[in-house]
Amino acid sequence: MAAATTRSLLGWGVVAGPFYLVVGLAQALTRAGFDLTRHPLTALLLGDLGWLQLLNFLLTGLMTGGCGGRLRPRAPGPHRPSRGSAARPVRALPRGQRCLPTRTPSAVSRRARRSR
Template sequence: MTSTVQIPASAATVSTSTRSLLTCAAVAAPLWTVVSLAQAATREGFDLTRHPLSALSNGSLGWLQITNFLVAGVLTVAGASGLRRVLHGTPGGRWAPRLVRINGIGMIAAGVFVMDPADGFPIGTPYGMPEALTWHSYGHMAAGSVAFIALIAACYVLGRHFSRAGNRGHAIASRVAGTALLVGDGWAMSGGTAGSLSLAIGAITAMLWIAVVAVRYRRGL
């Protein structure tokens, strides 16, 4: 006589829902990165050593980057709910998802508020910074600051989470990712050479690490 263990339908539904939410978190960063870098490599006049990826929201094709911010932001917000479920009751399990969600909201806002054309991009824009910034450019900078600060903090909280769990490799990777964005953003804000490039590297590193974490927990379901 054999018996089978039946998983309650509600539990199976929750597991499927959580996997779907974590998929959102896993997809958000790679999608944003691929779309951004593809534009950076192909749009005339764009120079990643001088222009931040946010500048791609300007020009006739600016809608691509605006949409990129909005879609990635929504996916990140949804993915934060998945992280909240799998991290529940663990060190950092409350704040890491909250910070990831704030990061996603910041990305959405960065898509809504477009920075001003500057420094020769799009083609025909005078070189250098505008004499005066528009309200939506200030809004973009505020949104970006919130998104970056939240993402840096999320990486450090995840570092504590993995450290307490005894996963030294993931703890180090989390802190490296957060530091990469902290240094990249700081260098860009200070006006350092190729600051926009350092910011892009830092932001992409931290974003992709959140995606890696989401994939790790998704596989465990």
Template sequence: MTTVQSPATTTPTAATTSPATTRSLLAVAVVAQPLWAAVALAQAATREGYDITRHPLSALANGSLGWIQIANFVLAGVLTVIGATGLRRALRGTPGGTWAPRLVRISGIGMIAAGVFVMDPADGFPVGTPDGMPAALSWQSYAHFAAGSVTFTALIAACYVLGHHYGRSGMRKHAVGSRVAGTALLLGNGWAMSGGAAGTLTLAVGVITAMVWISLTAGRCRRGL
């Protein structure tokens, strides 16, 4: 008697783990965080009263046009979470291949939360806001700062884990690039937290540097498939 194999015996994950699907997920990772940076910087250059040397990019979520930055946080965060799946597949079995994608995903979750919880208006922005910080911060502002801390910490750690990944793979220039990106955010955030001059600018430079490095890593993984 001839045995006929049932279609049900086909591995259900075969299609979802195909190179084409992974490439699509990596394309999302390539776009996600640079998209956030581009939208944020475009607003920074055009919003009345905004000064990147005085105001964090998160402040753009305030005012009548604040919805743009809120949507920017949420959309980029969702795309980052999705794109992290592509990184996990592409880096599976390599040094750092487990934790780098996990940390990228955590940074995406932090971005979503940063969009949901908006920091209080402060230091003259939006126009009409008194100079300096408010006498008391709202709980939403504290939640936003916590979400930002999660995002920054995850991005810094992801860059250092990728440095380990590249170092173990013999790609020294990429390893250095990863560590430089992580250090740029570490120092930029530290300077901003210390109240240093133009700390919001150093933070923006650090955040965008780390974000772009994650995007470049995803692009390199995509080209390698």
């Protein structure tokens, strides 16, 4: 039973992208005044039929989220969380590297002016 559910949720992830495009293009081609060369698909949210695009977003998000929820436990690697543990963030910067510069540009420019 669990294997069938996992397979089903992974399949929804495969379907999510084409579903979004097909529904969005169907709306774009039937909506008066909508031009695909000038308007993004997200502009379909505007107007009386915006609820259709909102539903498209919600369903696509649910499909993608269901797939992601099932894909993570199956992913191999050292960062795979064990049962009952919380996932930990992975370090993005090397040790000792700061996210923000230690000197502000104004302090650097003041020091440069003093050395002249």
